[in-house]
Amino acid sequence: MEPGLRLLVQLVIEFAPLIVSLIQKTKETVVNTQEFVPITNGAIPKNSYLAEFEREKIWRQELAVYQRETILEKAKQERETSQKLPEFDKIFANWPLRLSPTQLLEPRHSHSHKPLKIFLAPPQIKFDNFAKDEGEIIEIELILAEGLRSFLNQHYSLHSAVRATEFLAGAWDSKRFHSESSIKALFGMLKTEPILILESEHDGDYLNFRVAYWGLGQDNYYYKTISRLPYKQLLEESAISRALEWKQVRNQLLEFGEELAVINNVGGDNVRNLEIWEKTEKWRSQGIDISKLSGKYQFNYQDIENLCQVLIACHCMVASWMVDVYHLMHHEVSPILPELLPSLCKNKIDLQSVRSLALSYQQLYQEKSDSLPQIAVQLAQSLADLNDRTWAKTQIDYSINTWLQLRQVSPSAALNPLKAMQSVIKAGDEVYIQRLKAYFTAISDTQSLLEVEQLLQAIALLPNQSAPEYATIANTIKGNTAEITSLALTPDGETIVSGCADKTIKLWSLHSGKLIRTLTGNSGPVSSVAVSSQGNFLAVGSCEHPQSNVKVWNYKTGKLLHTLLGHQKPVNLVVISPDGEILASGSNKIKIWDLQKSDRICTLWHSSAVYTAAISPDGTILVSGGADTKIRLWNPRTGEPLQTLVAHKDQVKSLAITTDGTTLLSGSADKTIKIWHLSTGKLLHTFTAHAREVTTLAVSADGRTLFSGSADSTIKIWRLPTGELLQTLTAHSGGVNSLALSTDGQWLVSGSCDQSIKIWRVNNL
Known part of the structure; x- marks a missing residue:
C-alpha cells in the first residue's frame, strides 16, 4: 500500500470511535419535544404494517423539524446578545482570526440550511535540510487551502441548497494561535454558528492533526487529536522514490557510455539520497538495526508537494465526514462520503478502513433507521470493484x-x-x-x-x-451544467424558458424537449426569469457582483433590449404584471420598472432579503415575501404599503395568486403552505406535507389545483378547496426550484437542483 494511502487508512480507523462519541454528544443537544408535535393525519390505512411505517417516518420528520426550529430560534437570540457581553473586548484581544466576530455573526446567506463554516489552521514547518537553501520555511498553507477549496466547491459548495459550507481560508492567524485557548475563545463568541476547524501543529517529526467542531445548539465544543501524521517519514519516502527513479535513468546513461562523474553532476540531491539509501539497505540486510539512524535525506519542492497531497486527502476526508454529520443531524440530509471515498483513496480502499467507516455511519443512522438501507447499498457499491468482495x-x-x-x-x-x-x-x-x-x-x-x-x-x-395519477412524466430535458433556478412558459404554451446557475438562459420546445436557442450575454448566475403575457418580453434577474442587474430581452429574436441597474445585492426575483406594463425586481429591496420604457417607477424597502413576489391579475397589488418571515402587500404604482401578513415561522420562499385575484398562496422554509384571502388578509388554511422548505408554487387557471415544489425533491398536487393531497411526484433527485404551468393547465414544467427539467402531462383535474 502507498505511504499516503496507509496514512488515510490509519486516519479512518483512529477517527471512527471519536466520531461515534461526537454523534452521541450531538444527539444529546436535541431537546425532547415529542409531546408538542402532532401526529400527521394522512389517508393511510390504519391496519397495515406499511401504513404504520409511513406514519412513524412522517412523525419523525415532523419531530426533527420542530427540534431544528427550536435550536435555530435559541441560536438567533444568543447571537443577538453575544456582542453585548461585558467581556467582549477582553476576548477579542486574544482573537485567533483575521475576521472580527461581527463579520462572522452577520447573517449574509439566504440558505434554509445554515452553512457550516470551515477554518484551516495549518502547521508552520521548518524544512531544515534543503540542498541549497537550509533553514527555509516552506509555506504549505496555500497548497493545502487550494486542494481543500477545490474539493469543497465540488461537493459542498457555499451555493449548495442542501450541503452548504463556507470555507474561510486564510482567516486563521496561524503564526500566533493554536490549541485549546484559541478554540475556547472562538466558541465563546461564535457558539451560535456551526464551526469546523481543521488544525495541524508541528511536533518534532510529526504533525498533530486535530478537529474542533460544534453544531447548532451545543453547550460545548468537541476538540480532539485524531492522528499523528509522520510528515518526516513521508518526505523521506518521497525523496527515496525520486532517488530510485533517478537510479534507473543513471543506469541507462551508463549503458550509453556516459561517464559516472558527468551523470552525477546533473543528478542533484538524488545522488546523495541514493547513496544514503543504498548504505542503509546494506546495513539492514546484514541484520543491523538502523531505526535509530538519521539518514539526513535532502528534500525538494516535489517532496513537499507529495506531502501536501497526503495532507489534502486527509483534510478532505475528515471535512467530508464532519460536514455529513452536521447536515444529517441538523437538516436530515444524507451523507455522501461513501460515494466519495473511492476517489479520495484513488480506488485503493483498505477493508479495515471501510469497516470503521461503515460502523460509524451505522451508528450515525441509529435513530434515522429508514435511511440505513440506502447508506449501506451506497457503501456496497463503493466496494464492488475490490477483488475481495x-x-x-x-x-x-x-x-x-x-x-x-x-x-x-x-x-x-x-x-x-x-x-x-x-x-x-x-x-x-x-x-x-x-x-x-x-x-x-x-x-x-x-x-x-x-x-x-x-x-x-x-x-x-x-x-x-393505486389512486389515479394526476400527473405523469412526458419528457426529461438534460443539458445544463448546474441547477435550474427558474422556469417560465411562453403564453402560446410552446416554449420553456430556463434560467440556470451556470449563467445560461435557454429556450426549449415544450413538446419535443429540443433546445431552440441560448441567449448569451449574461455574466452572472441566473436567479429568476419571467415572460410577459404578450410574449414579447423576457426579464432575467442576475446574481452578478458587485452590482447585480436585470436584463430585458426580446425572447423571439434573442435581442437584448434593456439592462436595468440599481440593485447592489443579488437579484432573487423578477415578475411581470399580467398586463405586461410593469416589472418588479427584488434583492434586499424591490424596484418597480416601466417595462416598455425601462424607467424606474418606485422602490419598495424591505428590512431583509426578498425571495419572492407576485402581482394580482388587475395589477393593483404586489405581494412580496422574504427572510423576515413576513408577507407584505404594496401598491406597485405608488410604493404605498397596504398590509403585512404574519403567520410563517421561517423565510417566505414562494408566492402565487389565483387568476380571479381572490386567493394568495405562500410557501415557506417552515415547510408549510398557507392559503390567504387576498383582500382581507385572513388566513384560511395551512397545508403541511413537505419535509423541507416549499420553494415554488403554481396554481391552475380555475383556482382549484395547487402544485408545490420543495427542497425535499418532491412536487405535491393539492385540491385547493378541500386541502386534499392528490399526488406526490418523486422523479427529481434534487430540490425542486421552480414550477411553471401552461395556461390550458395540461402541462407542468419543473426545474431542479439535479440540473434537469421535467415535463409533466397533467390529467384528471
Missing part, C-alpha cells in the same frame, strides 16, 4: 435485511430476502431497487439480478392498483 456482501446483506425489518418482515431462513421483499414493495421503493440492480450488475450476480428485475416489474404493476 466480502465486506461489500456484508453491506448489501445488511441493507436488505434492514429494509425488511423496517417493514416488520423477518427474513426466514428458508426464504430468499429478495423474494421476501415482494410482499411489501411499493412504488416509492423504485430508487432503492435500482441501486440494488446497479450493485448486482457490477458484481455479475445473475441470479440476484433476475430477482431484482422481478421486483421492478412488481412496482411497474402497482399504479393499476
